[in-house]
Amino acid sequence: MFVYTREAHPGENVPCHDSFERKLACARLLREDAGIGREILVDDLAGTVHRAYGLMPDMTWVIDRGGRVAYKANWTSAPNVEAFLDRFLAARGQHPAGAAAVMYETQQIEFRHTDRKRFTEHLLRNGSRAVREFEKAQELWARRSAT
Amino acid sequence: MGEADRGHVASYNYSRFDDYVAAGGDLADEAAFRASPRAGQRAEDFTLPRLGDGAQVRLSELWRSTPLVMEFGSFT
Numbered sequence: 001m002f003v004y005t006r007e008a009h010p011g012e013n014v015p016c017h018d019s020f021e022r023k024l025a026c027a028r029l030l031r032e033d034a035g036i037g038r039e040i041l042v043d044d045l046a047g048t049v050h051r052a053y054g055l056m057p058d059m060t061w062v063i064d065r066g067g068r069v070a071y072k073a074n075w076t077s078a079p080n081v082e083a084f085l086d087r088f089l090a091a092r093g094q095h096p097a098g099a100a101a102v103m104y105e106t107q108q109i110e111f112r113h114t115d116r117k118r119f120t121e122h123l124l125r126n127g128s129r130a131v132r133e134f135e136k137a138q139e140l141w142a143r144r145s146a147t
Numbered sequence: 148m149g150e151a152d153r154g155h156v157a158s159y160n161y162s163r164f165d166d167y168v169a170a171g172g173d174l175a176d177e178a179a180f181r182a183s184p185r186a187g188q189r190a191e192d193f194t195l196p197r198l199g200d201g202a203q204v205r206l207s208e209l210w211r212s213t214p215l216v217m218e219f220g221s222f223t
Contacts, residue, residue, distance in 0.1 A: 007222060008164070051179065060217065061219075089214070
């Protein structure tokens with residue numbers, strides 16, 4: 001399932017949402033452009049669900065049956081989610097005779113590799129303003145890390 | 148929608164990414180993620196409309212009998 005949030009990098013072509021109708025139209029654009037076949041749920045204009053789950057622009061959560069958080073990542077990695085689900089479901093479902101499945105919690109750092117050229121091309125589809133604003137943000141991040 | 152609600156909506160739906168970063172919005176988002184429910188805790192339940200038919204979908208119905216993978220994102 002996919003939750004459509006605010007636009008992370010609004011630009012001339014896909015601006016920030018000023019009405020729920022515009023938000024729905026942008027969600028349709030995403031569905032067609034990215035070819036998302038999964039169910040898409042659209043958050044409200046104030047981002048109520050996005051706020052409750054942590055406001056990151058591209059994150060994934062796995063909620064176990066019954067409503068317990070099983071996995072949360074502030075960036076989506078499909079291979080990582082799939083590997084987690086395989087491990088989680090196997091361990092929960094099967095354990096040696098006489099042994100119990102005991103839950104424990106982990107927290108870990110992962111790395112992702114971004115293709116800047118591809119990312120910029122993607123931003124450009126949203127308008128040159130989105131590219132310029134991201135470049136300015138990069139300058140701000142560089143200044144932040146230098147202090 | 149009242150004035151406070153309009154401000155709430157406008158600050159969430161920022162129009163310029165660089166201004167949002169300059170104001171520390173990205174840092175606040177990272178803090179919000181860290182403050183959100185941890186693994187092992189109960190997830191918050193909401194009802195949202197489904198794109199296409201507008202049907203109201205309750206998250207707890209989706210995770211009632213099988214795990215639910217929830218990806219959050221936008222066009223950009």
